[in-house]
Amino acid sequence: MLASSTLDALIKPSRMAFTLLLLHAAVLPLAPLANAAAQEPYSPNVGTAPDRQVYFGDTHVHTGLSADAGGSGTRLMPEDAYRFARGEEVLSNTGQPVKLRRPYDFFMITDHSDGMGLISDLLEGTSNVMADPKGKRYHEDFNAGGQQAADAMFRLIAEFSQGKTPEALLYQPGVPAYRRVWERLVAAAEEFDDPGRFTTFIAYEWTSLVKGNNLHRNVIFRDDADKALEVVPFTTTPPIGSRNPRDLWSWMAAYEKDTGGDVTAIPHNGNLSNGMMFPLRDDFDSGKELDAAYAKSRMTWERIYEVTQFKGDGEAHPLLSPDDEFADFETWDFGNLDASQAKTPAMLPSEYARSGLLRGLQLQQTLGINPYQFGFQGATDTHTGLSTADEDNFFSKFTTTEPSATRTVHPGKSNPDLGIEGFTGWMYNAAGVTAVWAEQNSRTAIFDAMERRETYATTGPRIALRFFGGWSFEAGDASIPDLARKGYELGVPMGSELGAAGAKAPSFIISALRDPIGANLDRIQVVKGWVTAEGEAKEQVYNVAWSDGRELDADGKLPGVGNTVDLSVPTWSNSIGAAELSTVWRDPDFDAAQAAFYYVRVLEIPTPRWTAYDAVRFGVEAPEGVTLITQERAYSSPIWYTP
Known part of the structure; x- marks a missing residue:
C-alpha cells in the first residue's frame, strides 16, 4: 500500500493541471463550428412541439353518491374510487381486496345529476324521507341490503324513468343536500388531480330517461373548481331541468358564456335508448324533421361517443351489418333501460355507432351539417366505484354482481309481460377504456384531445393505435x-x-x-x-x-x-x-x-x-x-x- 505522502505527490500535479484547464476554459470560449449559423440544428427536436403520447382513462364512473349505486349497496365514495384508479389497493363493497394491475392516467367520476344527496338521506332516514310512504319503504329496503336493496334500486330507476318519483324524493338544485354533494365531488376531483401522473376531471352524468329510453350524457369540465362551482349540474326534471338534449346544450352554452369556461358532453352507449340516440326526426318536437340548428349544436357539444361499456358493446349490430362477421360482439338488444318497452328491429339503426355515423352523412346531405360527426371512446359505467375493465379482475356493474360463485346467473331487469327476458349477470361486458393522444397528462391537454376527437376506444387492453x-x-x-x-x-x-x-x-x-x-x-x-x-x-x-x-x-x-x-x-x-x-x-x-x-x-x-x-x-x-x-x-x- 502507498503511503499518504506518496499519494499526495502523485495527485498534486494532476490537480494543478486540471485547475489550469478550468481557468483556460473560463477565459477562452470554445471555437464555433464552421458555418454553424447556416446549418440546420443537429437536434431534430429543436423548435418542434412535444410529441403526443397515448394516455388511458375511464370517463364514466359512479360511486355511492349515485342513488342507484348507493341504494344497491355501494359504499365506496369518490375518494375511494380515485385512490383505486391511481393504483392503490382498496376493499370492495363486499369486503374483497381489489387492486388494478396498472393505474389509469386520467379519471372522471360522473355521479348522476338527478337525486344528488338523495341516497344518503334515504339511508339515514331523514324526516322528509320518512314522511313519504315510498321514501320510508326505500329507507327500509336499502338498509336491508342484498337482493332486497337491488330490487329497490330497479324500482327506483323505473319510477324515475317513467316520471313517477315522489315529490319528496326529487332532489334538485335548491335542496341543501344537492349542493353539498356537488361541492364534495368538485373537492375530490381537485384533491386527487396530479398533472403529469394522474389527472382527474370535474364531471357528472346528465340522467335523461324518456319513458325508460336512455339518453344519458356525461358532462365533462375542462375547468377547475373556481368555474365549476359557479353552477350546479343541469337536471332532467321540469321546471328546473329537462330531458331534451337541446336544453342541455343550451345550459352548456350558457355556462361557457357566463364563466369563460369550457365543457363537453359524451353520450351514453345508445343500445338502451330504443331508437332515440341517433334520430332522423326530433322526438321532442312532434317528430318534426331535424333542423340545421340541432345539427350544429350536437356536433358542437358532443364531440365523442361512448362506443363500449359494461352494458354491452355499441359499435355495430349483426342485423344492421350482416356481412360483418365481428358485428355480434357483447350485444344487448332486449329493450330499454327499465325493460318497459321491447326492442324492435326498426329501433336499431338509431342505436349503434356505425349506423349513427351513416345517418350523420345522410343528414349532412339535406342539412349541410353532420350532427353525428363523433369520435370514439370507451368507459365502464361502473356503479361500484371500481373501474375494472380487465377480464381477470372484473368487479362488474353493481355491488350485487361483485365476484361470487353465483353472479353469472344473477337476475337483472326483465318484463315477462312484454316477452323481455332481460339479462343475467354473465352478460355484463368487462369494458371499456378511453385512449387519447395528447401532449401531456393534464386536464387541458386531454380535454383538448377529446374535443378534436383524437381518441379511440378499447374493450380493456391498452393497445397503442395510430390512424x-x-x-x-x-x-x-x-x-x-x-x-x-x-x-x-x-x-x-x-x-x-x-x-x-x-x-x-x-x-x-x-x-x-x-x-x-x-x-x-x-x-x-x-x-x-x-x-x-x-x-x-x-x-x-x-x-x-x-x-x-x-x-x-x-x-x-x-x-x-x-x-x-x-x-x-x-x-x-x-x-x-x-x-x-x-x-x-x-x-x-x-x-x-x-x-x-x-x-x-x-x-x-x-x-x-x-x-x-x-x-x-x-x-x-x-x-x-x-x-x-x-x-x-x-x-x-x-x-x-x-x-
Whole structure:
C-alpha cells in the first residue's frame, strides 16, 4: 500500500493541471463550428412541439353518491374510487381486496345529476324521507341490503324513468343536500388531480330517461373548481331541468358564456335508448324533421361517443351489418333501460355507432351539417366505484354482481309481460377504456384531445393505435420509425376531416401495437361508410393487415387466426398473432363524389372472458349459453371525407 505522502505527490500535479484547464476554459470560449449559423440544428427536436403520447382513462364512473349505486349497496365514495384508479389497493363493497394491475392516467367520476344527496338521506332516514310512504319503504329496503336493496334500486330507476318519483324524493338544485354533494365531488376531483401522473376531471352524468329510453350524457369540465362551482349540474326534471338534449346544450352554452369556461358532453352507449340516440326526426318536437340548428349544436357539444361499456358493446349490430362477421360482439338488444318497452328491429339503426355515423352523412346531405360527426371512446359505467375493465379482475356493474360463485346467473331487469327476458349477470361486458393522444397528462391537454376527437376506444387492453389519412402516403410510410410525424405533416389524425380530394384515392397510415402485457393481434380492419347520391347508406369492412401469413379469399374474408385458450386454467398463448401490425392502405373503391367515413377496428387473438376466470376460481360449471372466450378490440375515431 502507498503511503499518504506518496499519494499526495502523485495527485498534486494532476490537480494543478486540471485547475489550469478550468481557468483556460473560463477565459477562452470554445471555437464555433464552421458555418454553424447556416446549418440546420443537429437536434431534430429543436423548435418542434412535444410529441403526443397515448394516455388511458375511464370517463364514466359512479360511486355511492349515485342513488342507484348507493341504494344497491355501494359504499365506496369518490375518494375511494380515485385512490383505486391511481393504483392503490382498496376493499370492495363486499369486503374483497381489489387492486388494478396498472393505474389509469386520467379519471372522471360522473355521479348522476338527478337525486344528488338523495341516497344518503334515504339511508339515514331523514324526516322528509320518512314522511313519504315510498321514501320510508326505500329507507327500509336499502338498509336491508342484498337482493332486497337491488330490487329497490330497479324500482327506483323505473319510477324515475317513467316520471313517477315522489315529490319528496326529487332532489334538485335548491335542496341543501344537492349542493353539498356537488361541492364534495368538485373537492375530490381537485384533491386527487396530479398533472403529469394522474389527472382527474370535474364531471357528472346528465340522467335523461324518456319513458325508460336512455339518453344519458356525461358532462365533462375542462375547468377547475373556481368555474365549476359557479353552477350546479343541469337536471332532467321540469321546471328546473329537462330531458331534451337541446336544453342541455343550451345550459352548456350558457355556462361557457357566463364563466369563460369550457365543457363537453359524451353520450351514453345508445343500445338502451330504443331508437332515440341517433334520430332522423326530433322526438321532442312532434317528430318534426331535424333542423340545421340541432345539427350544429350536437356536433358542437358532443364531440365523442361512448362506443363500449359494461352494458354491452355499441359499435355495430349483426342485423344492421350482416356481412360483418365481428358485428355480434357483447350485444344487448332486449329493450330499454327499465325493460318497459321491447326492442324492435326498426329501433336499431338509431342505436349503434356505425349506423349513427351513416345517418350523420345522410343528414349532412339535406342539412349541410353532420350532427353525428363523433369520435370514439370507451368507459365502464361502473356503479361500484371500481373501474375494472380487465377480464381477470372484473368487479362488474353493481355491488350485487361483485365476484361470487353465483353472479353469472344473477337476475337483472326483465318484463315477462312484454316477452323481455332481460339479462343475467354473465352478460355484463368487462369494458371499456378511453385512449387519447395528447401532449401531456393534464386536464387541458386531454380535454383538448377529446374535443378534436383524437381518441379511440378499447374493450380493456391498452393497445397503442395510430390512424392517419391523407392523399400522398406511400407504402413504406407505415414502417418508418417516425410514422406519426409523417402522418401529421402529410395528413390528418383520427377524428379529423380530409381536405379536398387529391388526384387519387385517399391513403391511410395505420399502426397497432399490442398491450405490452396482453394478447397478440389478429388483424386490422378498416370500416368504411358512405352515402350515395340518392341518400342510400352503404358500408364495407376491409381486412388490411393480419398475422400468421393467412390469405384473403375471393370475397375478401380472412381465415380465423386460431385459438390457444385453455379454459381449465384459464390462459392463452401468444404463439399465434402478431405483437405489431402496420400498413398503408388506399381505398380501392373511392368515389370522389361520395361523402364517406373511415375508422379502424383492431382485433386481438381469442382470450378467456371474465366468466371463464370465475368458473375456475369458484369451481363452478358455467351455465349453458354463457360466453367463455372473447376477442378484445379497439376502435379508432373516424376520419371523414366530404366532397
